[in-house]
Amino acid sequence: MRFVSFTRDGAASWGRIGPDGAIIDLGAHETDLKSAIAAGKLSADLDGPSLARGEVRLLPIVPNPAKFLCVGHNYESHRVETGRDPTDHPSIFTRFADTLIGADDPIVRPTASTDLDYEAELAVVIGRGGRNIPEAEAMDHIAGYTCFNDASVRDWQWHSRQFTPGKNFPGTGPLGPELVTPDEIDDLPSVRVESVLNGTVMQSATLDHMLFPVPVIIAYISQFTPLAPGDVIATGTPGGVGAKRTPPVWMAPGDTIEVRISGVGTLSSTVVAEA
Incomplete structure (x- = not known):
């Protein structure tokens, strides 16, 4: 699986890359990718809205690492x-x-x-x-x-x-x-x-x-x-x-x-x- 962190319309989120290359927005499940990692939610089972790559601006993959x-x-x-x-x-x-x-x-x-x-x-x-x-x-x-x-x-x-x-x-x-x-x-x-x-x-x-x-x-x-x-x-x-x-x-x-x-x-x- 592949995941990204991004902003869309000024709001930060994270998502999984789908088989068609679209980004599945998973922000409704956890606030950010670091939280999702901590919660064990890097899963193919989670679903959300599909976004085109051109709709988002990519963030550092972990925008907020403690270390x-x-x-x-x-x-x-x-x-x-x-x-x-x-x-x-x-x-x-x-x-x-x-x-x-x-x-x-x-x-x-x-x-x-x-x-x-x-x-x-x-x-x-x-x-x-x-x-x-x-x-x-x-x-x-x-x-x-x-x-x-x-x-x-x-x-x-x-x-x-x-x-x-x-x-x-x-x-x-x-x-x-x-x-x-x-x-x-x-x-x-x-x-x-x-x-x-x-x-x-x-x-x-x-x-x-x-x-x-x-x-x-x-x-x-x-x-x-x-x-x-x-x-x-x-x-x-x-x-x-x-x-x-x-x-x-x-x-x-x-x-x-x-x-x-x-x-x-x-x-x-x-x-x-x-x-």
């Missing part, structure tokens, strides 16, 4: 290109929910910098919360998967060893367009993550190149903080980021950047300058 956690340098190709030393544990940082945007929103290059980079990532949405989740049970805690672009303002990221400033400019976190339930993905390690900038493939790797696979990430994070339904974990980006190319490749106003994840979907964003 949005990111994994840094989680592909060997990206670790090598950044010159980071190998580690025994995942590198974890946070994004603020108010930096997230939907698939219909542009990425905003801030006035403070032109060093705006792309990072294609698989995002995991937690379905069943918990603390100290064993690796062997971690996959049972997943509600679904979606695409994420961890658009990064690199010079601000590199002001110090802390990532937070460069990862939290407004309008730099496209998340969506759909939440894809785990039963839609037959072989998670073979899923391919790519970024495509103005038609050129910039990043491409399968999930089996992760240094810390999804169950390890969930188990590790849940040891230091409890996870809750609707929390989101961005699992890292492959090598090929713009900052490590010669010369560097930065996203600029007018560009189109796509995150393509096999079996999950395509998240396409245009880039605009901050007003």
Whole structure:
């Protein structure tokens, strides 16, 4: 099953993608997708009005996560290109929910910098919360998967060893367009993550190149903080980021950047300058 969050005529709702591609509005059953996940209502049995895609504006797939956690340098190709030393544990940082945007929103290059980079990532949405989740049970805690672009303002990221400033400019976190339930993905390690900038493939790797696979990430994070339904974990980006190319490749106003994840979907964003 595939689900979306959206607004229609100024009102926020959520829905399931029907077999004909229409959106079945399920807002009468729960107020938003996070509430539906918590209530166990990601079901094909729920019904509602059918809406055409053109009638809605897509929101971040979870507009209101209590926690949005990111994994840094989680592909060997990206670790090598950044010159980071190998580690025994995942590198974890946070994004603020108010930096997230939907698939219909542009990425905003801030006035403070032109060093705006792309990072294609698989995002995991937690379905069943918990603390100290064993690796062997971690996959049972997943509600679904979606695409994420961890658009990064690199010079601000590199002001110090802390990532937070460069990862939290407004309008730099496209998340969506759909939440894809785990039963839609037959072989998670073979899923391919790519970024495509103005038609050129910039990043491409399968999930089996992760240094810390999804169950390890969930188990590790849940040891230091409890996870809750609707929390989101961005699992890292492959090598090929713009900052490590010669010369560097930065996203600029007018560009189109796509995150393509096999079996999950395509998240396409245009880039605009901050007003």
